[in-house]
Amino acid sequence: EAGVAQSPRYKIIEKRQSVAFWCNPISGHATLYWYQQILGQGPKLLIQFQNNGVVDDSQLPKDRFSAERLKGVDSTLKIQPAKLEDSAVYLCASSLDLSGEQFFGPGTRLTVL
Amino acid sequence: GENVEQHPSTLSVQEGDSAVIKCTYSDSASNYFPWYKQELGKRPQLIIDIRSNVGEKKDQRIAVTLNKTAKHFSLHITETQPEDSAVYFCAATPVNTGFQKLVFGTGTRLLVSP
Numbered sequence: 001e002a003g004v005a006q007s008p009r010y011k012i013i014e015k016r017q018s019v020a021f022w023c024n025p026i027s028g029h030a031t032l033y034w035y036q037q038i039l040g041q042g043p044k045l046l047i048q049f050q051n052n053g054v055v056d057d058s059q060l061p062k063d064r065f066s067a068e069r070l071k072g073v074d075s076t077l078k079i080q081p082a083k084l085e086d087s088a089v090y091l092c093a094s095s096l097d098l099s100g101e102q103f104f105g106p107g108t109r110l111t112v113l
Numbered sequence: 114g115e116n117v118e119q120h121p122s123t124l125s126v127q128e129g130d131s132a133v134i135k136c137t138y139s140d141s142a143s144n145y146f147p148w149y150k151q152e153l154g155k156r157p158q159l160i161i162d163i164r165s166n167v168g169e170k171k172d173q174r175i176a177v178t179l180n181k182t183a184k185h186f187s188l189h190i191t192e193t194q195p196e197d198s199a200v201y202f203c204a205a206t207p208v209n210t211g212f213q214k215l216v217f218g219t220g221t222r223l224l225v226s227p
Binding site: 004040041042043044045048055056091098099101102103104105106107 | 119156157162202204212214215
C-alpha cells in the first residue's frame with residue numbers, strides 16, 4: 001500500500017513569511033497527526049485529527065500555526081508569520097483509528113532565515 | 114502531562130555486540146510504549162511496541178522490557194549489525210477510550226561499527 005505522502009520535501013523562507021505543508025495519509029486512515037521535529041529532538045505532536053475534527057491541538061501555537069482537514073482526507077499545516085525557531089522537520093503521520101499504529105510520512109524540512 | 118527521558122544520547126558498539134537504550138516516563142497512566150527507528154533523512158518507523166499488561170516482548174533480535182513500578186522501559190538489540198545504525202526514539206502515551214497522544218524521548222544515536 002502507498003505510504004503517507006508529504007509535500008514539499010524542502011522549503012526555505014525568510015522570517016515573517018508564510019508557508020504551507022500538505023499531507024495525504026494512507027487510504028482509509030481516519031486519524032492524522034502533525035508533528036514538529038527540531039534537530040536533535042524527538043517529534044512533538046502539534047495537532048491530531050479524527051476524520052475532519054480536531055482531537056487535540058493543545059501544543060499548536062495558534063497565534064501563528066493553523067491546520068485543517070476539511071474533507072477528512074488530506075491536510076494542510078500553515079505557519080504565518082514564520083519565526084527562526086520554526087526551523088524543523090514537519091512530519092505527518094496517520095493511523096487507522098485513534099489507537100492504531102502511526103505511520104509517518106517523509107517530512108518537510110523547513111528552514112527559516 | 115507526560116514527560117519521557119531517554120538515555121544514552123549516543124551509543125557506539127561493535128558489530129555483534131548488544132545495545133540497550135533506556136527510557137523513563139512520568140505519567141503512571143501511560144500504558145502504550147512504542148519504539149521508532151529513524152535512519153538519517155528518513156521517516157520514523159515503528160520497530161516494536163509494548164503495552165502495560167506485559168513485561169517483555171521480543172521480535173527476533175530486538176526486545177523491549179517494561180517496569181511499570183519504576184516507570185521505565187528499555188530497548189534491547191542483540192547481535193547488532195551495521196544496518197542497525199540509526200536514531201532510536203522511545204515514546205509513551207496513555208490510551209484512554211482509544212485516544213493516544215505520543216510523547217517522544219530525545220532519541221539515541223546508535224552507531225554499529227563493522
